[in-house]
Amino acid sequence: MKKILTSLLVLVLAVSLVACSSKDKANGDAKNNKNNVTLKYANWNLGTEEDNNLERMMIKEFEKSHPNIKIEINESITTTDWNGTLSAAASAGTMPDLFMIAQIPPALANEWLMDLTDLTSKDKEFNNVPEVVRQSATFNDKVYALPFAQHFLGYYVNKDLFNDANLDYPEYGMDVDTFTSAVKDVTNVSNSVVGINNPSAIPDWYPAATNDKLGWFTYNDGKYELDGKEFINGIKTAQGMNSNGYAYEQLSEDQKAKFKGEDPEQVWQQGGIGLKWDGTWLTGEYMDKLDFEWDFVGVPGGRTVVVNDFVGISKSSKHPEEAYEFAKYMSYGKEGFMKRLEVADKEGKGLNTLPINTDEDVLQSYFDMLEVPGVRLAYENIDNGLVETVKTVPGFAASRWESPTGVAVGDKSNATMGELIDGFMRGDLKVEDYADQLDQLAEQKYEEAKKAIE
Numbered sequence: 001m002k003k004i005l006t007s008l009l010v011l012v013l014a015v016s017l018v019a020c021s022s023k024d025k026a027n028g029d030a031k032n033n034k035n036n037v038t039l040k041y042a043n044w045n046l047g048t049e050e051d052n053n054l055e056r057m058m059i060k061e062f063e064k065s066h067p068n069i070k071i072e073i074n075e076s077i078t079t080t081d082w083n084g085t086l087s088a089a090a091s092a093g094t095m096p097d098l099f100m101i102a103q104i105p106p107a108l109a110n111e112w113l114m115d116l117t118d119l120t121s122k123d124k125e126f127n128n129v130p131e132v133v134r135q136s137a138t139f140n141d142k143v144y145a146l147p148f149a150q151h152f153l154g155y156y157v158n159k160d161l162f163n164d165a166n167l168d169y170p171e172y173g174m175d176v177d178t179f180t181s182a183v184k185d186v187t188n189v190s191n192s193v194v195g196i197n198n199p200s201a202i203p204d205w206y207p208a209a210t211n212d213k214l215g216w217f218t219y220n221d222g223k224y225e226l227d228g229k230e231f232i233n234g235i236k237t238a239q240g241m242n243s244n245g246y247a248y249e250q251l252s253e254d255q256k257a258k259f260k261g262e263d264p265e266q267v268w269q270q271g272g273i274g275l276k277w278d279g280t281w282l283t284g285e286y287m288d289k290l291d292f293e294w295d296f297v298g299v300p301g302g303r304t305v306v307v308n309d310f311v312g313i314s315k316s317s318k319h320p321e322e323a324y325e326f327a328k329y330m331s332y333g334k335e336g337f338m339k340r341l342e343v344a345d346k347e348g349k350g351l352n353t354l355p356i357n358t359d360e361d362v363l364q365s366y367f368d369m370l371e372v373p374g375v376r377l378a379y380e381n382i383d384n385g386l387v388e389t390v391k392t393v394p395g396f397a398a399s400r401w402e403s404p405t406g407v408a409v410g411d412k413s414n415a416t417m418g419e420l421i422d423g424f425m426r427g428d429l430k431v432e433d434y435a436d437q438l439d440q441l442a443e444q445k446y447e448e449a450k451k452a453i454e
Contacts, residue, residue, distance in 0.1 A: 035068045036068050036069075036070075037068065037069055037070070037319045037322050038069075038070045038071075038072050039069060039070070039071050039072065039097040039098065039317075039319060039322060039323055039326055040072050040073075040074045040096040040097050041059075041071050041072065041073055041074060041096055041097065041098055041099070041326070042073070042074040042076075042077035042086075042096040042098075042099040042100065043055065043099065043100045043311070044079045044082065044100055045100070045149075045309075045352070046073060053349070054340070054343065054344055054347070054349040054350075054351075054352060055330075055352075057343050057347065057349070058329075058330055058336070058339070058340055058343065059071045059073075059330075061336075061339050061343060062326055062329050062330065062336070065329075065335075065339075066322075066325065066326075066329075069322050069325070069326065071326065074089075074096040074099075076089060076094070077089065077096065077099060082100075082102050083102055083106065086099065086107075086110075086112065087110065090110065090112060093316070095112065095314040095315075095316050095317075096314060097313065097314055097317040097318075097319060097323045098311055098312065098313045098314065098317070098323045098326065098327055099311065099312060099314070100148065100309060100310070100311055101113075101145055101309075101310045101311065101312045101391070102391070103390065103391045103392075103396075103397070104137065104139070104144060104145050104310060104312075104391055104392055105139075105392070105393070105394040105395070105449055105450075105452075105453055106449075107144075107145075107312055108139060108144060108453040109449075109452040109453045111315060112312065112314060112315065113144045113145065113312040113313070113314075113315060114144075114312070114313045114314060114315045114317065114320055115142050115143070115144060116142075116143045116144060116145070116146065116313060116324065117141075117142045117143045119320065119321070119324045120143045120146075123324075123328070125328070125332065125333055125334060125357065126332070128332070128334075128357045128358050128359050129147060129332050129356055129357065129358075130306070130356075130358060130382045130383065130385060131383070132306060132382065132383070132385040132386075132387055133147050133150070133306060133308055133356065133385075133387070134147075136308065136387045136389075136392040137308075137310060137392065139453065144312065145310040145311065145312045146310065146311050146312075146324075146327050146328070146331060146332070147308045147309070147310060147331060147332060147356050148308070148309045148310055148311040148327070148330065148331045148353075149308065149309040149331070149352065149353035149356075150306065150307070150308050150309075150353055150354045150355070150356045151279045151280045151281050151306075151307045151308075151353070151354060152279065152280045152296070152298065152304055152305055152306060152307070152354065152375065152378050152379075153201075153205075153277075153278075153279050153280075153299075153305040153307055153388060154277070154280075154296060154297060154298035154299050154304075154305055154374075154378070155170075155179075155196075155275045155276065155277055155296075155297050155298065155299065156268075156275070156276045156278060156282075156286070156294055156295070156296055156297070157169050157170055157171075157274065157275055157294060157295055157296075157297050158268075158271060158273065158274055158275075158276075158292055158293075158294055159292070159293040159294060159295060160271065160292040160293050160294075161186055161193055161271065161274050161292075162182070162186055162274065163293075165185070165186055165188070165193075167182070167185055167186060169182070170182045170275070170297055171295070171297055171374070172295075172296070172297045172298050172302065172373075172374045172377040172378060173298075173301075173302035173377070173381075174297065174300050174302075175300055175301065176206070176209055176210060176237075176300045176301070178300070179275075179300040180237060180240075180241075182195070182274065182275065183195030183196045183241060183246050183274065183275060184244070184246055186274035186275075187245065187246045187274070189245060189251065189255055189258065190258070192258045192259050192260070192272050193272055193273075193274065194245075194246065194247065194248045194251065194259075194267075194272065194273055194274070195241070195246040195247070195273075195274045195275060196241060196246060196247050196248070196273065196274065196275045196276070196277070197247070197248050197249060197264040197267075197268060197273050197275075197276045197277060198247055198248070198249045198250075198264065198277065199237070199238035199241040199242060199246075199247050199425065200238065200277075200422070200425065201277050202234050202235075202237055202238040202241075202425075203217070203231060203234040203235050203238060203421060203425070204216055204217045204388075204400075205234075205299045205300075205303075205305060205386070206230065206231070206233065206234030206237060206300075207225070207228070207230035207231050207234055208301065208303055208386050209299055209300045209301030209303065210230050210233070210301070211228075211230050212301075212303075214228075214230060215386060215387070215389065216305070216386055216387065216388050216389045217231075217389065217396075217399075217400055218230065218231050219389055219393055219396070219399075222446065222450070223443065224399065224439050224442040224443055224446070225439065226435055226438040226439040226442055227435040227436050227438070227439040231431075231435070232431050232432060232435060235421070235424045235425060235431040236431070238425040239424065239425050239426070239427050242425055242426060242427070243427055248264055248267060248272070248273055249264060250426075259272045260272060264276070269289060269290060271292050275297075279307060280296060280354060280372075280375055280378075281352060281353075283296065283370055283372050283375060284350040284351055284370060285350065287370065287372075295372065295373055295374045296372050296373075296374035296375045296378065297374050298374060298377075298378050299386075302381055302384065303381075303384050303385065303386040304378040304379070304381050304382050304384065304385045304386065305385075305386050305387075305388055306382065306385045306386065306387050306388065307387075307388045308356075308387075308391070309391075310391060311327050311330075311331065313327065331353075331356055332355075332356035332357045333357070334357055334359050334361070334362055337355060337356075337357060337362055337366075338361075338362065338365060340353075341365050341366065341369060344369075345369065351366075351369065351370060354366070354375070354379065355379075358382075363379065393446070394446055394449030394450040394452070394453060395445040395446045395447075395448060395449030395450070396446075398417075398445035398448075398449070399417065399441070399442035399443075399445045399446055400417060400418065400442070401416060401417055401418035402416055402417065402418070403416060403417050403441055403442075403445055404416055405417060405420050405434075405437065405438075405441065407420055407429075407434065407437075409422075409423035409428055409429065410423065410428060417438065417441065417442070420434065420438070421438075
């Protein structure tokens with residue numbers, strides 16, 4: 001009898017252990033399934049699967065280091081109509097978990113964006129993002145977007161042209177007078193040299209270069225000052241460069257024929273332009289292509305003009321923490337950016353962003369790969385940064401370019417803001433006669449766009 005009882009107890013114990021083991025396995029599988037997530041992602045910088053560009057490589061690296069998160073690229077959001085296809089996805093309830101933002105204010109007005117304030121407040125690395133950048137994505141004291149890529153705008157200088165003419169070349173931190181003199185003095189059209197490619201950006205940066213209380217295109221804290229002396233003087237400076245033959249794009253066809261190259265970029269690369277306006281996304285290419293000595297010198301006044309791309313997380317996302325971790329890895333996070341440098345170097349890919357993280361290791365590693373003295377100086381001065389406001393200020397596109405003015409310019413019976421400003425720079429009209437009207441219209445468009453997101 002004892003033997004029989006003992007055998008029964010052993011059998012019961014064995015069955016219990018098997019049952020417990022099966023239950024534990026089931027619980028473990030359920031837990032793993034719960035933690036495994038797929039994030040749908042839309043960005044305009046992904047190229048094609050065949051291209052396998054740096055962004056796609058970075059996605060694979062993220063998946064390796066975060067095996068519980070899979071990234072699924074959403075191809076339905078198209079570059080031909082970014083906001084339109086996002087709107088269609090929102091209406092259909094198929095918004096990607098995270099997506100690049102063309103402009104933050106319209107995305108807020110459409111209620112696409114999740115409030116990320118709690119997530120950023122817990123993220124110590126977010127404090128390493130330059131303050132001027134953090135503030136540009138903050139609305140009503142709440143963070144709605146993360147900086148995804150970073151560039152600087154400004155002028156590149158061909159040092160050889162100035163040295164050959166026995167002139168001092170302008171450097172980062174130059175003042176406005178030095179800049180304008182440099183453009184004038186280096187110009188020698190008969191010798192196929194011109195001072196600047198195009199002065200059209202001058203009205204945007206000039207006010208802030210001469211008055212540190214003003215921002216890009218005079219914007220500051222909900223107000224424009226297009227009727228102020230700074231903006232008017234900026235227009236006149238640009239107009240003078242056009243009318244005096246210091247700008248390549250305003251030269252006659254006969255004059256352009258003296259230069260090597262079919263367009264301003266080619267003429268610059270062939271050594272025919274002293275100062276060229278563009279962005280730091282070109283520094284890697286210039287290091288490979290240009291056979292003359294050059295540098296990035298930013299804008300007069302030494303204020304670093306910062307341009308960011310931004311990514312948002314959809315309000316409908318069921319995985320905001322994972323989406324945030326992915327966005328951080330792909331942008332300002334130290335782990336991800338150091339991996340970006342490693343992959344770019346190993347695979348021979350061009351770096352497509354400046355660091356968005358002020359960590360010294362990150363900066364040193366970047367500038368070890370792409371050492372451009374003027375870019376480093378610009379980064380060191382980023383606390384005095386000037387944000388280009390296209391993507392962050394409500395209604396900026398309407399205030400700067402798109403709004404009809406009711407003024408006739410050339411063959412335009414109802415010129416837009418941009419067309420009217422271009423007319424001022426060509427000398428077709430006097431800016432003083434329309435400055436008040438411009439200022440009122442710019443502020444009206446700002447207020448209309450602001451109300452849409454309140």
